Amino acid sequence: MxxxxxxxxxxxxxxxxxxxxxxxxxxxxxxxxxxxxxxxxxxxxxxxxxxxxxxxxxxxxxxxxxxxxxxxxxxxxxxxxxxxxxxxxxxxxxxxEQFPDRYRRYMELEAQASLIQVYCSQLVLGLVQTADYAYAVLRSGSPRDAVEKIDEKLAARIERQDILKRPVPPHLWLILDEAVLRRPVDGPEVMKAQLDHVLSVAQRPDVVVQVLPFASGAHPAMGGSLTILTLANGTEAAYMEGSHTGHLEEDAEAVRGFRLSYDLIKASALPPDESTAVIKTAMEDYARCASPT
CATH class of the missing domain: 1.10.260.40 (lambda repressor-like DNA-binding domains)
Structure with missing residues (x-):
């Protein structure tokens, strides 16, 4: 009753x-x-x-x-x-605490880094994601989560972007695989806005954005994304991430190997001006898809 x-x-x-x-x-x-x-x-x-x-x-x-x-x-x-x-x-x-255990030490180091170098194999880096793009990524990654839980994850991700808004932000070197540009996360309008935001971030004097084209072929980080964090004292850490796994490496000898991998990817990537042109072409393709027929 x-x-x-x-x-x-x-x-x-x-x-x-x-x-x-x-x-x-x-x-x-x-x-x-x-x-x-x-x-x-x-x-x-x-x-x-x-x-x-x-x-x-x-x-x-x-x-x-x-x-x-x-x-x-x-x-x-x-x-x-x-x-x-x-x-x-x-x-x-x-x-x-909102992030899994494997991310927490990484986040501590990321917050201290003076240089963040990232190769993204499938998705735009969280630090430069738009809210719409981030929401779609979080929703697809946790389809059983309630809307409130997704909203909490989204708020935590967007707040984390404050790293790039500091008076003296870390330098960011971002390499996007061409797959990142061509994978339509949540439709053409969201993708066009996301790529436009990437180009906006690329205009900052402390940011470099490159594209690794499909034509570059095989490379050392085909299994996932790779991040190299450099602290103010010169210490480096490497973070490798797959779809459901992540591994932080702080051993100096091991990090040197990952540093070499990143440098080889950088050498195969397009120069910044050519990368901008490729991103703009992808944006134009999404704009055509979004336009009413």
């Missing part, structure tokens, strides 16, 4: 509050700390909603670790409670 709900919306939310495990995840710790600071301040969820301009439902989801505290919520909570960056710091940990 169904029982009639009584009380206001916030009362019903409190009744559904689940037990958090702050030692199990940063997401739970964030929720517990938010609830603690809010209650210590004598503030209701409705009142906090007015202060930070987020819905009561969303804030309840964050407190119960059922929703991600996506930016700029954390900075607003720090300002509301005077917590001096506590919640922004917790968000950084949560953000890393």
């Amino acid at each position: 169904f029982q009639k709900q009584t009380g206001n919306k916030e009362d019903r939310m409190v009744a559904r509050t689940r037990e958090l495990n702050p030692f199990g995840s940063a997401r739970d710790l964030y929720g517990k700390e938010l609830r603690r600071h809010r209650e210590n301040a004598g503030m209701s969820l409705d009142r906090l909603s007015e202060v930070v301009n987020y819905s009561t439902t969303h804030l309840h989801g964050v407190e119960t670790a059922e929703r991600l505290p996506l930016p700029p919520l954390s900075s607003k909570i720090d300002a509301a409670f005077g917590t001096g960056g506590l919640f922004e710091g917790l968000w950084e940990i949560i953000r890393r």
Whole structure:
């Protein structure tokens, strides 16, 4: 038998509050700390909603670790409670938790890199993906995930692109296999916009974009994508990624072998100006496909 709900919306939310495990995840710790600071301040969820301009439902989801505290919520909570960056710091940990274990050390090194050199075999690099393209990639890779989960992954990916928006961003050397240009992810309009964004990024003085044409034949990284990260102290790391696998290599001798592979790919790629022409040709083909007949 169904029982009639009584009380206001916030009362019903409190009744559904689940037990958090702050030692199990940063997401739970964030929720517990938010609830603690809010209650210590004598503030209701409705009142906090007015202060930070987020819905009561969303804030309840964050407190119960059922929703991600996506930016700029954390900075607003720090300002509301005077917590001096506590919640922004917790968000950084949560953000890393959204990625599988094999990516986390890579992300730490990527954040420290002064030079990022990437060969993409099938997809545009995540750091330069448009939101529409990224959503299509994430959806195809996780077809069983709920829309909310895909949205969370998308937000985390787009935020990661802030690396290229720093006052002193890392230098980016991007080599795209011709297959990347010709694989129509989510249709011609999305692809045309994505390639246009790649060309826009390529205009930056700290970015080089090349295309590895089909005509170049066999090369050392035909099994997947390859990234070489160079830190400010000259230390290098290599990351090899397939469709469902990833391997980070930090041993200097092994990295030298991957560095050679990347250099050989670079030598076979088209010069930047010719690469731009190839990308524009692909864009024109997508534009024709998108035009009504």
